[in-house]
Amino acid sequence: AQSVAQPEDQVNVAEGNPLTVKCTYSVSGNPYLFWYVQYPNRGLQFLLKYITGDNLVKGSYGFEAEFNKSQTSFHLKKPSALVSDSALYFCAVRDPGDFQKLVFGTGTRLLVSP
Amino acid sequence: NAGVMQNPRHLVRRRGQEARLRCSPMKGHSHVYWYRQLPEEGLKFMVYLQKENIIDESGMPKERFSAEFPKEGPSILRIQQVVRGDSAAYFCASSPSTGNNEKLFFGSGTQLSVL
Numbered sequence: 001a002q003s004v005a006q007p008e009d010q011v012n013v014a015e016g017n018p019l020t021v022k023c024t025y026s027v028s029g030n031p032y033l034f035w036y037v038q039y040p041n042r043g044l045q046f047l048l049k050y051i052t053g054d055n056l057v058k059g060s061y062g063f064e065a066e067f068n069k070s071q072t073s074f075h076l077k078k079p080s081a082l083v084s085d086s087a088l089y090f091c092a093v094r095d096p097g098d099f100q101k102l103v104f105g106t107g108t109r110l111l112v113s114p
Numbered sequence: 115n116a117g118v119m120q121n122p123r124h125l126v127r128r129r130g131q132e133a134r135l136r137c138s139p140m141k142g143h144s145h146v147y148w149y150r151q152l153p154e155e156g157l158k159f160m161v162y163l164q165k166e167n168i169i170d171e172s173g174m175p176k177e178r179f180s181a182e183f184p185k186e187g188p189s190i191l192r193i194q195q196v197v198r199g200d201s202a203a204y205f206c207a208s209s210p211s212t213g214n215n216e217k218l219f220f221g222s223g224t225q226l227s228v229l
Contacts, residue, residue: 006156034217043118043205043220044157090156101170102147102218106156 002027002095006105013081014113021076021108023091032094033074034102035065039087047089050074061085081112116141119188120206120221127196128229135191135224139208146189147218148174148181151203163189196228 004025013019025031032051036044048059055067065076076089091105119138127133139146144165149157159173163183174181178196183189193200203225207218 036220041222043120043222044207044218045220046217049217101159101162101173103159104149104157106154 002031002093002101002103004091004093004103004105006089006091006108008108009106010109010111012111012113015083016080019076019078019081019085019110019112021089021091021110023074023076023105024072025074025091025093026072027093027095029095031074033065033067034092034094035059035063035074035076036090036092036104037087038090038107044090047076081110083112083114086110086112118143118206118208118219118221120204120224122224123222124225124227126227126229129197130195133193133196133200133226133228135193135204135206135226136188137191137206137208137221138188139206140210140219143208143210143219145209145211146183147207147209148189148191149205149207151205151223153202157205160191193226196226198228201226201228 034049035047038044047063048057050057050067058064063078067074088107088109090107092102094102121136146163148160151157161174161181162170166185178194180192203223205223207220209216209218
């Protein structure tokens, strides 16, 4: 069965500094990977996805993610963090053999300080 | 185009009562998913429905929980005889079709509190 792991419960970064939110995955075939963001009292919003092609995927709000097959990772990155980026970030994977389910990680809370 | 609408936003029930959570997918979307988010945990898949059909309910508890998505009207997640452990945020998501690269659109969730 497919799964994702987000090893950090929380990531703290100062505004203007680069940020990385880590995610590793486990699937039986080629993965379909997603990042979502959740602001307080809101539903999840789609940020970006990797299906195939270029390993560096660009998404909304200046975020990007790097797919690394050898390390089975899909880390979320942003060159310069904003205070407004503070939120809960979820990595998700869809197994092509069981594509109807999107499986989420436990989430990483990003706190950007002014 | 309104997004995924869930109601109520907050629902308080006493143990043993029934909880009904509603979800209206985005216009044109015929695929609905329900997820549960427990405190300090990620989202757990519960059930995937298309109009009038349950496609995958592998994440739903076998007892007390049921879901439907009728031909007309919203999708309903029903929890009978609620217990304190059912307290969680329940999110509905929809998509226009199904496929490997299809992203989901989420509602704002229903926060269920069982007293």
